Amino acid sequence: MGRTVPTITQTLNDIEAQLRRFRHTLRRSDQRLLDDLLASAHRHIAAIAETQALLPFEGALLAILLEQARTIAQLEQRLIDLEQVWQSHERRET
């Protein structure tokens, strides 16, 4: 483990280090969003390792997309819930 090749955590940390200048150039508000995205990649580190890819950043990007999809799914669900509340409220008023 990590004897001949770096661990996936080390690899992701190296990628973040490489992106330091990129992050530094962003606006403060965008830096926070980038930090959130990179943090979300860490939530799926075991899955990224399982891809056994030479360049695991692709897996990291997929993990980030997955978290984005989850956020969208949650927002959609909240929208549906709100619409249902709104419709029942409208029905009561009519």
Place this chain on the structure above:
Amino acid sequence: MNGVKREHSGWLMDVYLHPDGRLVAWLLDDKGQNHLLAWDFPLTFYLEGPSAYLRQVWRTLTDKTITKTRTTRPDVYGHPHNLLAITALSPGRAQALYRRLSLTFPHLAAFDADLPLGVQVMARAGLPLLGRCHFYSDGERLLNIESQSSPWDLEPPLPALRILRLYPDRDPTLEPPHILHLEYATYHYCLPLQPLRPFLINLQAIWQRCDADVILSDYGDTWFFPFLQHVAPALKLNRDPTLRVQFRRERSFYAYGQVLYRAQQAHLCGRWHIDRHNAVLFNEIGLEGVLELARVTGLGVQDAARKSPGAGITALQMQTALREGILIPVAKGRAETPRTLSHLIARDRGGLIYRPLIGVHTRVAEIDFTSMYPAIMVNANLSPETLGCPDAPPGLIPRTLQPLLQKRLTLKRWLQSLHPLDSRAPVLRARQTALKWLLVVCFGYLGYKNARFGQVELHELVTARSRELLLQAKTLAEELGFTVLHLYVDSLFVHHPALSTSEEITPLLEIIERETGIPVTLEGIYRWIVFPPARQHPRRPVSNRYFGVFTDGRIKARGIVLRHHSTPPLVARLQNELLQLLAQGEHPSLQLSAAWELVAQQMKRLQRRAVDVADLRVAVKLRQLPTDYLRPGPAAQAAWQLQARGTSPRPGMRLHFWFTRQGIRVTPPAADEIDYARYAWLVRRAAAELLDPLTSLPPDPQLRLPMLTRGSSTIKVSA
């Protein structure tokens, strides 16, 4: 009385070498009488190499007491080796002979030449150390001995040991002690070290009166015995009056990813000495655990206490090999096979570790695979000689591990069946923990470069199989409607909204055990558990930091400040008290205001300087020689200060110091010199580590996903 053959029953306590090369057995009979008997124990080792060299060796050995024969024996792979077998009449002669020949003929490969004495006795004579035996002696020599027990006995009888505890009044690394405390049975002696003559007279009198079997000391290896050696070299401390205390040198080495330090060791003959500060696992397994290690591995008690469990597992493998006539190389001869980068990326990996779902969770069960890695090694028959042979009979490593695994599992189940207050529970716990450590390291030793029966490909196969098994368990849990919060190498943390009792998790345990073939146990049901985020980012999870309370009131914490060796006792105690307080509620946030009140009280005590200086002691491990440090960090400063005081810190040593307003100090400072602001910062940080996640954490988004919250309100009982 000498010359008369006498028959006894008792215990084989230990074996050691007399300076004349003879093997001496320490036996304790049923009447409490100690026997130190010379044992005729011829020993054979083997040399292999070009015939011309072997002929030269043959001609060199002119001593008629040495037997030389040509023989053929197999190695672990079953390959026959043409060897020169050399048998000396005593183990000491054999060791000296091997040392001389290895220097004269360095190109010859040697087998069975450097094995621990206890291992040889266990394997060749079938006598386990600390085992019951029946023996005949003429008062000086051991004439015959028969074993009456097995190392795998679940309830081995033990003699009543006479234990003498000794410790100085202060840490000798910081300042010279003034008083030596000795405790034996109900007696407690305090001997002033000066003046020296009365001290030595009193010490010798107490030593002889107690005639202890076990000396349990604090700083015995590093201070007490070296001190006595210096001031009274003729003092008789061994049972064998012809022998002096045997010292072994200190050493620093790199293992398990860290620098470790073993101080010099003082070994006794005819009794055991264990320095609690220089014994690897003593704080965790105690004397009972050390005795279990010695009984199973064949390493003597003094070695078993001080050596890492890795030495124990090697000794077990050696026993198997010796019993079965398999050659044990002095140095590993087989190198790693070359592999491609993609192969290494796929294979050179550890266990599966998830990042947990951040937050406070209730109704969580922790499920552990019991001895997962050794069980994989046994079930999948992973051994150097069976690699790539799926139908091969059980290999050397599975044959070695099987009884060990079985004994630990039986002891663990027995322990679980006992009431927590049962008087047998602490002893059983110590013994099963000692066996657990042997099993823990047996996997790592597969990949250790110097392991005699190791092979890194096997190491990788074990981790690959463990990842598969854990993923299989995860899938099974999800099929039963559980949410998997965390996976950590051999344990799963699963949540279900309807989970409240251990019976509800039983179907999951059964199905995992059935499908994977590895025993699983329920560590417990958490009333609540907290997976805090990383300090760097509130949405970044950390895999090895969590704390929680089980429904039976037990608290479990990993990775928090409380568990760090460096933490001052004051800070660790505060975190412990906070955990106890939080554990009182159904949800930790219910006790939040009381917890912050506790922190405020501690801060006030610090402001008033109403704290004990000893509670503020910080520890740090030295990673290199003091002269190699380039920056004056705490470890470097502490090492430099100790050097200035005349001691020589070695890499791997744990140093202690205090934060003062003038910097760090290795001796206890006066109350008005302490840097209280620094300690207040440590207290605040430790409190925030536990309490901040309870207030600032948003619920984990994954738990709010519609497909997860829409689950059934009861737990399904089948997949």
